[in-house]
Amino acid sequence: MELIFATNNLHKLHEVREKLKSCGDELSTPIRIISLSEIGFHNDIPETGTTLQENALIKAQTIFDFYNQNCFADDTGLEIEALNGEPSVYSARYAGEHCSFDDNINLVLSKMQGKTNRKACFKTVIALILNGNTHYFEGRVDGEIITEKHGVEGFGYDPIFRPDGYSQTFAELALEEKNQISHRGRAMDQLVAFLHRLHSAQSGV
Numbered sequence: 001m002e003l004i005f006a007t008n009n010l011h012k013l014h015e016v017r018e019k020l021k022s023c024g025d026e027l028s029t030p031i032r033i034i035s036l037s038e039i040g041f042h043n044d045i046p047e048t049g050t051t052l053q054e055n056a057l058i059k060a061q062t063i064f065d066f067y068n069q070n071c072f073a074d075d076t077g078l079e080i081e082a083l084n085g086e087p088s089v090y091s092a093r094y095a096g097e098h099c100s101f102d103d104n105i106n107l108v109l110s111k112m113q114g115k116t117n118r119k120a121c122f123k124t125v126i127a128l129i130l131n132g133n134t135h136y137f138e139g140r141v142d143g144e145i146i147t148e149k150h151g152v153e154g155f156g157y158d159p160i161f162r163p164d165g166y167s168q169t170f171a172e173l174a175l176e177e178k179n180q181i182s183h184r185g186r187a188m189d190q191l192v193a194f195l196h197r198l199h200s201a202q203s204g205v
Contacts, residue, residue, distance in 0.1 A: 004034045006063040006073035011155040019179045019188045056127035064129045072128040081119040118144040122183040139186030
């Protein structure tokens with residue numbers, strides 16, 4: 001099975017491909033992830049939704065409308081309790097439209113100065129369009145915002161997010177370990193399980 005992943009984020013693409021490698025034994029049919037660059041799509045897709053689900057669907061629907069091929073997209077948000085759930089759907093552009101990962105991190109750290117409540121969570125929603133039908137999968141991981149950056153792996157807010165039960169940030173974990181517990185990894189687990197059930201039902205297993 002081939003699925004187009006509607007993202008221009010190479011970090012996300014790498015995470016998802018590595019996640020599927022680790023799920024290989026669970027899959028009844030191999031899944032090949034096709035990037036947007038491989039199909040010649042280099043445009044930015046405007047994320048105009050007000051929820052993660054809306055943005056995920058916008059991206060997936062755009063690619064499905066262009067190519068009429070099975071595809072999926074995700075949208076991810078960091079929600080910080082002390083900031084009333086910010087940045088959430090605006091996580092990627094929290095510090096402005098053309099901001100960097102560091103710009104976003106620095107803005108969060110400045111807003112969190114002096115706050116004792118450091119609770120936060122990452123959420124990912126995946127929209128899968130398969131044979132014209134849309135399916136959603138959601139993953140979540142709880143943790144806290146630390147006071148300074150630690151680690152050089154990952155991307156986005158990973159250097160300041162420490163998942164519950166761990167002494168390291170996402171940016172200090174190996175990708176394989178992060179994928180086992182992360183919001184995107186958990187959403188992908190659901191997608192893989194769904195495709196496995198679907199294939200098993202169709203093949204009569």
